[in-house]
Amino acid sequence: MSRLTAGIIVIGDEILSGRTKDTNSNFIAKRLIKSGIQLEEIIIIHDNKETIIKNVLSFHKKYNYVFTTGGIGPTHDDITSESIALAFNQKYCFHSKAYKILKEYYSKGEFNEGRKKMAKMPEKAKLILNPLTAAPGFIVKNIYVLPGVPLIMKKMFLNLLKYIEKGTPKKIVTININLYESSIAKGLKKIQIDHPNCSIGSYPYFNYITNKGGVNIVISSWTLLNLDDIIKKIENMISLLDGKSSIV
Amino acid sequence: MSRLTAGIIVIGDEILSGRTKDTNSNFIAKRLIKSGIQLEEIIIIHDNKETIIKNVLSFHKKYNYVFTTGGIGPTHDDITSESIALAFNQKYCFHSKAYKILKEYYSKGEFNEGRKKMAKMPEKAKLILNPLTAAPGFIVKNIYVLPGVPLIMKKMFLNLLKYIEKGTPKKIVTININLYESSIAKGLKKIQIDHPNCSIGSYPYFNYITNKGGVNIVISSWTLLNLDDIIKKIENMISLLDGKSSIV
Numbered sequence: 001m002s003r004l005t006a007g008i009i010v011i012g013d014e015i016l017s018g019r020t021k022d023t024n025s026n027f028i029a030k031r032l033i034k035s036g037i038q039l040e041e042i043i044i045i046h047d048n049k050e051t052i053i054k055n056v057l058s059f060h061k062k063y064n065y066v067f068t069t070g071g072i073g074p075t076h077d078d079i080t081s082e083s084i085a086l087a088f089n090q091k092y093c094f095h096s097k098a099y100k101i102l103k104e105y106y107s108k109g110e111f112n113e114g115r116k117k118m119a120k121m122p123e124k125a126k127l128i129l130n131p132l133t134a135a136p137g138f139i140v141k142n143i144y145v146l147p148g149v150p151l152i153m154k155k156m157f158l159n160l161l162k163y164i165e166k167g168t169p170k171k172i173v174t175i176n177i178n179l180y181e182s183s184i185a186k187g188l189k190k191i192q193i194d195h196p197n198c199s200i201g202s203y204p205y206f207n208y209i210t211n212k213g214g215v216n217i218v219i220s221s222w223t224l225l226n227l228d229d230i231i232k233k234i235e236n237m238i239s240l241l242d243g244k245s246s247i248v
Numbered sequence: 249m250s251r252l253t254a255g256i257i258v259i260g261d262e263i264l265s266g267r268t269k270d271t272n273s274n275f276i277a278k279r280l281i282k283s284g285i286q287l288e289e290i291i292i293i294h295d296n297k298e299t300i301i302k303n304v305l306s307f308h309k310k311y312n313y314v315f316t317t318g319g320i321g322p323t324h325d326d327i328t329s330e331s332i333a334l335a336f337n338q339k340y341c342f343h344s345k346a347y348k349i350l351k352e353y354y355s356k357g358e359f360n361e362g363r364k365k366m367a368k369m370p371e372k373a374k375l376i377l378n379p380l381t382a383a384p385g386f387i388v389k390n391i392y393v394l395p396g397v398p399l400i401m402k403k404m405f406l407n408l409l410k411y412i413e414k415g416t417p418k419k420i421v422t423i424n425i426n427l428y429e430s431s432i433a434k435g436l437k438k439i440q441i442d443h444p445n446c447s448i449g450s451y452p453y454f455n456y457i458t459n460k461g462g463v464n465i466v467i468s469s470w471t472l473l474n475l476d477d478i479i480k481k482i483e484n485m486i487s488l489l490d491g492k493s494s495i496v
Binding site: 027041073075182 | 261262263264265266267268269270271273274275276277278279280281287288289290291292293294295321322323324325360361362363365397399418420429430431432433434436437440441447448449450451452454466468
């Protein structure tokens with residue numbers, strides 16, 4: 001069975017100008033790996049039709065799931081929905097179900113032009129419901145279109161995640177050690193070569209408050225049934241170097 | 249004069265697994281816009297040679313500056329330097345100046361194989377000095393190769409920024425208003441159409457502590473000498489809608 005893959009397209013000038021920090025992709029990334037879906041790529045692009053179309057089509061072909069965040073609000077700079085309609089040669093028009101949801105949510109005088117715009121979507125879109133502020137996201141092919149506002153995006157993504165096909169979660173064990181990264185480099189490389197079906201990452205850190213540093217060694221695998229053998233080898237190596245290790 | 253452009257390539261499995269939050273690209277983004285360099289794209293990819301080579305070459309052709317973060321440490325999973333040597337058909341070997349810096353920084357017994365690896369680079373690399381932990385980054389063509397550890401990356405980037413060609417900073421004014429985004433959508437669109445040389449972004453927010461929301465309207469331009477005219481039009485529109493506005 002081939003592994004399920006995903007890509008995230010973050011759409012928004014405000015991220016590229018540094019004005020806004022993208023917290024959405026980290027939130028999605030954490031949930032995908034636990035759902036057995038391998039996140040292959042995150043790209044952050046401008047609110048520009050051509051750029052959105054080009055990247056959406058490229059990700060559409062490369063990955064099982066494509067999640068976009070941002071650009072589906074009421075104002076002129078929200079052009080994600082229209083761009084996705086263009087990408088897949090679909091009419092960009094009022095979605096009757098989305099229109100109905102928004103009309104019911106807003107009182108009569110409140111359902112203005114801007115809010116109506118949020119019901120405009122590619123013709124064949126399926127809705128992703130929004131339990132907080134009504135305006136839905138949508139699905140076209142394997143593209144899952146979500147808003148940029150983190151609180152709303154997160155609620156909608158968690159709900160969406162219930163309904164999509166998942167795989168076996170990636171096995172991950174983290175070993176924390178009290179040695180410098182360079183001192184374990186040689187031994188760790190050998191263990192990695194002996195175990196090509198897992199990936200061994202090495203992440204040094206230094207805490208300037210406690211004045212203590214160390215390394216987190218992250219062993220992960222999509223295919224191995226367990227990582228015990230590799231953990232034991234790493235723990236042995238650390239103890240031979242007079243270091244301490246603990247699984248965290 | 250054409251505008252200076254940039255792309256950022258964040259390299260690291262730990263970002264795509266959600267284990268680590270990328271804070272580097274936001275830090276770089278904020279400084280680029282102030283330096284008159286337009287950040288066009290951020291991409292986050294795996295520690296995989298082919299993927300790194302493909303994206304580095306693509307960004308190399310598209311942008312004036314390419315900044316990479318991550319993957320230049322002492323362990324086997326740090327493969328950025330080797331990949332960049334491969335991308336530009338350069339020998340991947342000990343860089344004499346980098347080797348000297350590291351040899352002087354570490355005492356004799358400490359300069360082990362892992363640390364020596366950090367002196368291996370593309371043959372024709374120019375160094376980016378590291379004032380904190382000695383191990384340098386490097387420059388090949390228009391690719392600026394920086395480490396992933398945020399504290400070190402940031403120091404090195406700020407230093408590097410002094411030496412690269414800059415442009416005229418983007419003019420940016422933010423107007424904070426107390427209305428819903430949808431109520432200003434129509435008027436804002438008209439102002440945007442009348443002023444194609446600036447970009448008007450609309451960013452709603454809601455503060456769950458104060459229970460108050462509003463919109464930040466961000467007007468920005470690389471080319472206009474001032475934004476006064478546009479600011480006045482927006483302020484007029486807001487006051488006609490009985491809203492309040494202030495420049496923040």
